[in-house]
Amino acid sequence: MSLRAIKYENNTLEILDQLLLPAQTKYISVRGVEDGWKVINKMQVRGAPAIAIVGCLSLAVELKNEKFESKKQMRQEIEGKLNYLVSSRPTAVNMKIAAEELIDLANQLSKDDSVSLDEMKAKFLQTIEDMLAKDIADNKAIGDYGAKEILARVSGDHLVRVLTHCNTGSLATANYGTALGVIRTLHKMKRLEHIYCTETRPYNQGARLTAYELVHDKIPATLIVDSMVAAVLKHRNVTAVVVGADRVAANGDTANKIGTYQIAVLAKYHEVPFYIAAPFTSVDMSIPSGDHIVIEERPDREMTHVGEHRIAAKGIACWNPAFDVTPASLIAGIITERGVFRPEQLKEQFGQINK
């Protein structure tokens, strides 16, 4: 069974403490919004979709056990608690968007006289639980579409070799993963020969988190440092590269973890197809191209230290962009829960949804 970073069943919520990974595997019980705020704020849970889902589920756990005197009281409490959860990591936009949607829903239900207090509560809880289910279902659909696409690259029942970057698995999503979801599906189908995962400096999400998930799921894998990508592509007969996305612009240019762009260039040089795997919500039609994506620069310390241990010479200046932009021209396809699209097909696909 694939690693579960978020366990929600019988009205109890537990999350895998990512601060202790990879050294220790320990689940923390989240009993309500106060616990939810803490695990997000302390970064025991990370990854934009995962943060939003854990925050909302912590509210569900709390609401389920509570008795309300009126719909109005319930609405007020929902609004207050969601705003409190947003304050746990103000830059995590998914939690903010989810909070806004749920506050809207609470307002609507509160105003609708045909809905009773119990019905309001049930409907509200169901909406939160559906978020978790939808994220997992979307990831599995991404996995299915991606596996089919990559398998079309080999003849007969040949096995495939895949290279990935950063962490896009159970530890970054509700469960299962996007690019790592594709890899999980290939493995389940017994069609994955091997996966190469990059360390992903400076924050080592590949070495710490992806490697952890792969070991847990017993997926045949090899860790490489980021500078070995070309050597692997040259010597190891890799079928495809699959990575995640933070944001996809309207023209298909894609912002993702620093290092993604150069892997795409290297894939092109070695004639290995390069795929993005991401939920369709990552496509932002308001951004015409990658030139309009602002790249966050992170503190030098991420590069100069490992824990308390300094690894770089004192006094050296650093450049630490968190992301880079891969131009659409290097992308063979964008794997979403709606199918696999070439970058130039995104606009058309978006038009169809909005019809």
Add this chain to the structure above:
Amino acid sequence: MSLRAIKYENNTLEILDQLLLPAQTKYISVRGVEDGWKVINKMQVRGAPAIAIVGCLSLAVELKNEKFESKKQMRQEIEGKLNYLVSSRPTAVNMKIAAEELIDLANQLSKDDSVSLDEMKAKFLQTIEDMLAKDIADNKAIGDYGAKEILARVSGDHLVRVLTHCNTGSLATANYGTALGVIRTLHKMKRLEHIYCTETRPYNQGARLTAYELVHDKIPATLIVDSMVAAVLKHRNVTAVVVGADRVAANGDTANKIGTYQIAVLAKYHEVPFYIAAPFTSVDMSIPSGDHIVIEERPDREMTHVGEHRIAAKGIACWNPAFDVTPASLIAGIITERGVFRPEQLKEQFGQINK
């Protein structure tokens, strides 16, 4: 003044303890071959040329203070002590080659009746001291040729920006450096605007050693992780990439620190010229092409740990090749102390030397 890792003057030898870098700058006194053996064995000095020079200089220091009864006695002692020094790091081929040459010399001088005991000693010491001087002179010639080559890429008195990988400076050579020697010369000429140096995982020679040298010499520099190379080449208007070499094959294919090959691919994609800087002795005409170079694979621990601290998930397999091979087709020029050659010119150049 550029960093000096090996200080030899007034018959005293001191070396910078590289095990303490970058945290501490401390010189160790080397009083004879026993000290020489220790600093090589403990890796307080590293880098193939540096090891050979420190080993031979430790013998020079010891011989200078000794009184010999006969040329034969001197010859025997030289042979014994050199073999002892070779045993300090048996894989360091430069020390072995230097020892063989010096033993040959001692044999010749011992047999030659026209040479007195004092003359033999003086001649022998002079040969060792010449090794140090020649390595520095060669590096400075590489610096001059390389700087001229790179400056020819810009018009007028424009400044240049250079990217380098690993450590090829005072800490890997007798002093000054090869690729870093080119950068030092550009800086001295006040024509270097900026240098970008890669961290160079997994052993971090860039972050620890190159960054240390650049800070010491006050050369304007920025440290990046290995996955940021493409982003730098795209956005920072880099004039040229210059790296070192472990071995250059007859056709110009070049083995160097892992990661070099992919930097060459990225340079090609961004139309930035990619140069190798190395002494002409790195060219090995007995190796027809890069396919014949055996790549050493190093222990997983270099990738999974920083000091005692584990940074990768337990149980993950690793691939840790120490070097990769850059095909001649990606190399704009090989900068040597004899001039800058295109890969296909090496054979001709070699022929001229051997005439």
